Amino acid sequence: MKLKSGFALRDICGEKVLVAEGLENIDFSKIVNLNETAAYLWEKLDGRDAFTVDDMVALLCDEYDVAADVASADCAELARRWVEAGLAME
Amino acid sequence: MKHCIIADLHVVIDSDDKPLLDVLAPRYAPFCHRASDCAEVPVLFALHHVERFEPLANATQMADFECQDTWCVYEQSEKGVQITLQDLTTRQDIAQMQCDASFSDAKCWLTGDAVQREYCYSNFLMMLFAFAAMRHQTLLFHASVIAREGKAYLFLAKSGTGKSTHSTLWLKHVPGCQLVNDDNPVVGVRDGKVIVYGSPWSGKTNCYRNVSFEVGGFVRINRAPECSIQRQSPVSAFALLLPSCSGVKWDKKLYRAQCDTTAAVVSRSAIYELYCTPYREAAVTCSIGVGAWDGVSSGDGFAVNEKSLKPAGVTLPQEP
Known part of the structure; x- marks a missing residue:
């Protein structure tokens, strides 16, 4: 999968949010609040041509002390929700 | 030229149109200063009221929307920005402004009676202010x-x-x-x-x-x-x-x-x-x-x- 371009990750009083910008996202009027781990993954994956859920799991396990099966389930869920929210393409 | 200080930012109104300036006065007079009194405040933008000019070449329309009682068309090219105000029903152009990409220097032409000219000129000032002021935490x-x-x-x-x-x-x-x-x-x-x-x-x-x-x-x-x-x-x-x-x-x-x-x-x-x-x-x-x-x-x-x-x-x- 691939993250859509034209989203800026911003810090609002310590919270991470994605704000759509530019012509390509002119109709995306939502602000998306990411938790710390989702923001970490977004930063690592933004700009990549393609990645898989396994790539996400590897990134997560590099940075956080988490069991692989838990990371795997959470990353699959996060990827699903990114697609659902219009932030990523399969 | 009239010099206004709005939210600590310096705006220059440049028009010789006396009837227009008369209609503008009640809104802008509270913000006007002598040029010498605001010489130290850098100019945010100037809006020059001029004769009708050629439309911007190779412009791409970025947006159009209802702007109070007019239809507003926003276009952009490598040379700058063009904003046209149209009659809401006929879609005839009634006023147009062109400015540089940083909204610091603008010119406009206006049509209609003094009330319509004031309405369009004031709308241009407001849009320029909104866009130009953003670079100044405003x-x-x-x-x-x-x-x-x-x-x-x-x-x-x-x-x-x-x-x-x-x-x-x-x-x-x-x-x-x-x-x-x-x-x-x-x-x-x-x-x-x-x-x-x-x-x-x-x-x-x-x-x-x-x-x-x-x-x-x-x-x-x-x-x-x-x-x-x-x-x-x-x-x-x-x-x-x-x-x-x-x-x-x-x-x-x-x-x-x-x-x-x-x-x-x-x-x-x-x-x-x-x-x-x-x-x-x-x-x-x-x-x-x-x-x-x-x-x-x-x-x-x-x-x-x-x-x-x-x-x-x-x-x-x-x-x-």
């Missing part, structure tokens, strides 16, 4: 503003939801209030503080006041059968404030400046969501909720403790 808001005891409160809502109505309720029922602006105040971050300024633009209310106050709070108004008020988290507050400013989302540089300033405002302000009726209890709930008023008013020798009668967040019987 945002043009869509809000009605009331001040009390040295602090100001901005009421935000979609058009028609009752910003002005809510301001009127404060003026009527909360002692010691004044209207700062009824439609387009300017908010700036200055020395770490959030300041709201009156402006020459105030919708249909003639309230063109050259005053400024520290912001006590931002309140978004929602119609509801009962009154309640809640302070918002920073993320909700950011999402609430961002669409309340005039902006150009397709211009990434400007949009980032808008987001930066909005984030700076959010980190320094209290932002509330108010659910309310269009009646007296709305002003009482809100003014107490944002800490603008302790709820105690006195008049005719009677001291009425509003707080004991009408605590914030509680439904109150409607006035007869």
